[in-house]
């Protein structure tokens with residue numbers, strides 16, 4: 128009985144999307160992970176540790192290795208929630224259909240769990256891209272469709288032409304950029320929010336306050352910050368190519384941050400981005 132309770136506590140949480148599909152709340156990132164052995168090893172390792180949600184993108188250039196790592200892990204395809212993204216230069220209706228086919232081929236799979244528009248472009252481009260994604264979704268090739276790096280105004284524009292609302296918005300999100308207004312808007316429209324750069328791309332490890340919290344809970348800084356994401360209801364996808372970090376970043380289901388410590392972390396929100404601003408990108 129006790130054992131069962133322990134197992135229950137350690138289970139990774141799932142988030143139900145607007146269409147009923149469930150996504151594991153903790154994902155695994157692969158940005159800047161080289162195609163070939165590096166991505167094969169880290170994806171295999173992550174799946175063997177217990178992650179069931181892998182995030183890649185066409186522009187990362189590592190989809191082949193991600194697919195290889197998935198196969199080498201021995202975890203059945205249907206147990207893995209797999210995301211990829213259509214790159215900016217492939218936006219448009221025909222272009223997106225072609226980009227999607229190439230992504231599937233590289234990954235060595237016949238469907239995606241989630242396909243995202245990587246960055247917002249012009250309203251026309253985004254509308255055409257979305258039309259292709261809606262078709263692929265209706266054809267059963269993608270279990271959920273969404274966007275990335277969309278601000279509220281990009282979402283509002285997309286709503287004007289969309290017949291299916293995005294189920295996810297993946298944005299830069301961490302204690303320094305907590306985006307409360309965007310989060311509230313997404314909640315109002317049943318759009319789940321994924322956090323990229325959840326560890327501030329490494330910057331969080333230089334902040335003494337997080338070391339103090341880590342000492343208080345007997346956890347690592349990464350575990351504290353990832354736990355903050357989970358308790359906020361975000362879907363973080365930390366990236367690591369280091370086996371012991373891949374493992375420890377997954378060990379965050381057995382403790383809870385107090386409301387006071389959650390609030391203290393919230394005070395770090397200065398609104399400062401680490402990555403590019405979606406309104407001014409030049410790529």
Ligand SMILES: NC(=O)c1ccc[n+]([C@@H]2O[C@H](COP(=O)([O-])OP(=O)(O)OC[C@H]3O[C@@H](n4cnc5c(N)ncnc54)[C@H](OP(=O)(O)O)[C@@H]3O)[C@@H](O)[C@H]2O)c1
Nearest residue numbers: 156157158323324325326327328349365366367368369372
């Ligand atoms: N949609 C978008 O536009 C977009 C943009 C950026 C990222 N993403 C996605 O989000 C994922 C995560 O974001 P990110 O990769 O930019 O940054 P991140 O996950 O915030 O940070 C990754 C960095 O933290 C280090 N790290 C990880 N765990 C650690 C630990 N326990 N202790 C110390 N250092 C640790 C990693 O080092 P090692 O690898 O050397 O261990 C790496 O340098 C990406 O991989 C990608 O899948 C999406």
